[in-house]
Amino acid sequence: MDLGIKGKIAVITGGDSGMGRETAKILAQEGAKIALLDKTTDNLQETTREIDTMGEVISVQADLRNLEDVKAAKQKILDHYGAVHILVNCAGITGATDPFLELSDDDWYETIETDFMAAVRVCRAFIPCMQEAGWGRIVLIASEDALQPYTDEMPYCAAKAAVWNLAKNLSKAYAKDGVLVNSVSPAYVATPMTDEMMQKRAKEKGMSFDEAIDTFLKEKRPHLELQRRGKPEEVAAVISFLCSELSSFVVGANYRVDGGSVAGL
Structure with missing residues (x-):
């Protein structure tokens, strides 16, 4: 299937493994040019070499908790590619899983910084590029936990609910510029x-x-x-659709890829 993204520049955070890696593979096979972002280089170079057999790719080391890292990553990508059209934010952690009364402020801040504020920072960095191009796709990875809370994962649940809300807000703010924002909520992948x-x-x-x-x-x-x-490629298939020209009438949606895990409507 032709996703209509040949030549588009796609930034994928958390791109060295899991859902980010599988999404990068699909987008590269569809002709997009890839920039992989991750805070460590453990798997980043290996993934970059794999994607390189499928299409054009660069890797950028960046800690999304650090604003200066985000700014430097943006500049490196623009210096190399000259534009950005697609952003997929897969970076995230589980965070502290203690009972509520045992969670410290730092436990909350660590999860919110990584799972929510990182999404804020990368969106703020790359939305202007998409506005300039007059075409953009942003997919933020939320979670089943955003809809169906678990008492042993409270910071993660709260951060992912915030991501879901952020995606909806951004969709309303920037659809007029051709920048379509949606979220995907996986479960136990x-x-x-x-x-x-x-x-x-x-x-x-x-x-x-x-x-x-x-x-x-x-x-x-x-x-x-x-x-x-779930398999990472099962989630990546949905993410890739939302990155494509085929999703041109999908705005502010949250796609659950959860094997039925969320019990309610």
Whole structure:
């Protein structure tokens, strides 16, 4: 399927693994030019080499909690490509998972800085580029937790609800400029973040990694009807659609890719 994005410049944060990596692969195969952003270089160079076999790509190291890093990343991308048309913000952490009364201010700030303020910063950086081009697509990664809170993940839930609200607000502010903003809410996808969660659970409960996944599904995600972790490429397929010309009448939407995990309407 032709997504109509050949030659477009796509910035993908958290692009070294998981949903960001799979989205980059799809967009590169569709002819977009890719800029991968991540705060560490552990997997970034490996992913860059993989994407390089599919299309044009650069990698940029940036900590999105740091405004100067965001500004420097923007300048490096513009120096190389001269424009930005697509932004996918996949960067995020689970954050503190203690009971509410045991959470410190720093626990809240750390999660909000990474999961919400990072989205604010990258949108503020790249929206002017899209306005100048008269065409843009922004996809912010929220979560099932934004709609269906979990008491052991309160900072994450709050930050992702804020991301969902931010996407809706931005969609109303910039659609007139041709910049279409939407969000995607995955649930329990097989990424390094949920791997870390399951490793921690396995250690705490004295069980294997696979047992941790099975018991988590039964105890914590009973409404996830498919009873398995999602695949990053399953989420990337939806993200890629929202980055495309095919989504030209989709504005301010939140697409749930959650295996049925959210119980309500």
